[in-house]
Amino acid sequence: MQQPVFRVGEWLVTPADNQISRDGRQKTLEPRLIDMLFYFARHPDVVLSRDELIENVWKRNIVTNHVVTQSISELRKYLKDGDEQSPEYIITVPKRGYKLAAPVIWCREAEETPAALPQVAVIMHEPEDGDDEEDAPVYVPPRPTTPTAPKNGGKRFYQRSPFWVWLCFLTALSACVAFVGVATLSSRVPVATMPMLLNPRDIDIRIQGGNSCSNWMPQLSYVVGISELIADSLNTYSTFLVHDQTNYNYAGPSSSGKSLTIEFVNQRHYRAQQCFLSVRLVDNADSSIMLDKRYFLTKDNQRTILLDLLSNMSAVLKQPWPPQLETRLDKLLPKQGPALQQFYQAHQLLIQGDMASLTRASALLSELMKNSPDFLYIAAEKTLVDLLRNSYQPFDGEQLAQLQRDIQRLASVPELQDSPILQQIYTVEALGQGRIDEAHRAINKAIAMQMSWLNYVLLGKVYEMQGQNHLAADSYITAFNLRPGENTLHWIHNGIFQTPVSTVVPYLNNYAKQ
Structure with missing residues (x-):
């Protein structure tokens, strides 16, 4: 007997033609896929195992589970029809099998049978070659009978009198009042919502304001610099974990126990608009203010302000600085x-x-080196910058020779021997030349000296070169946790060599899209 036409979701399935169609679009499927869809339609909302599908669709021919999985995948693609918003027609039930999730409607021609008599259709599969057994008959739900007209002139009992309508309404209203009363008088203990858990050893650093100040832009880089210094110092020499969010525009609630906010405040000073720095450390557990100071920046007091802020942070957090940091x-x-x-x-x-x-x-x-020759850190910073420039656009022979002389000169400076920037220089240089083990040793020394976001970015680059992408992802996420924002993402993606964020660390791809 010919298999009947039926609907699965939006698709009209015509088994005789091996076709499915919707919205004027037709697709011709392999007979095996049509048979599988037909078998799913005969068992709606039933989990079918692979063995059961092999038994009834392949008629016990010798096939593997992989064939069933591949057929399910092809059938899903036909039913999705390239529409990502389309619902799943066949879902996977882990460790059990597959189930048809779309509704099934069996189509019949109304003129073939009397409307008042329900029908039972028995559908038999034709046996395949070498198959002696016939399929079991399938019961197709009977056609719904046409409802007969009600007696009493076509009106139901509740339509003949408004009394029944009012009775039902008052009954429902009484039930609602009773439920409200029970809920109000209940003696159950109210369920409290889960509060946000704050980590008292975590600190966020944020920058606010500045648009109303006339001279705040030259001071912004100074504030970003001291914020990074505070974060690196606390992360390295204390048990606090600081998130430097000066490059991350996030106004939502924080799970950190404390927040250090540096705000540019516009106030009058000697009849002129001046920009102050307002520094406030707040304990988020009880909103108490642990530190509240204001600084008026001049050309001569920037170092003093930096040291004073570090001293105050040490006092309020009860975290003494080690001698090596002061040195x-x-x-x-x-x-x-x-x-x-x-x-x-x-x-x-x-x-x-x-x-x-x-x-x-x-x-x-370069200009600063001429004006401040005693500032030893400048030469190291410039060498690191030039190494990174070389990774973007390779230097010529003379520039590379000068870069090598700069690195050798820095290695002989006693004040830089225990500085993390020298190890960062060694790491970038070794990565550029493919000396992976040497780069690994250098960056581990740098992290032992200073727990900074940049060191963890470089560690991730080393792990990538070693082929350990899972460890690289851990390092990149740690770097982003220490200093979230587009700057860190740019370093992860482009520093030294390009990193496919979506492949190595897809977690950060959500932030990159924002």
């Missing part, structure tokens, strides 16, 4: 305020990481 700051930070601000401007360009920013940073650092 490093004393040797590496310039004594003059303008030189420090210019250095932080160049450092912010390094953080941005693109070729244009690196070129500007190299020029600023």
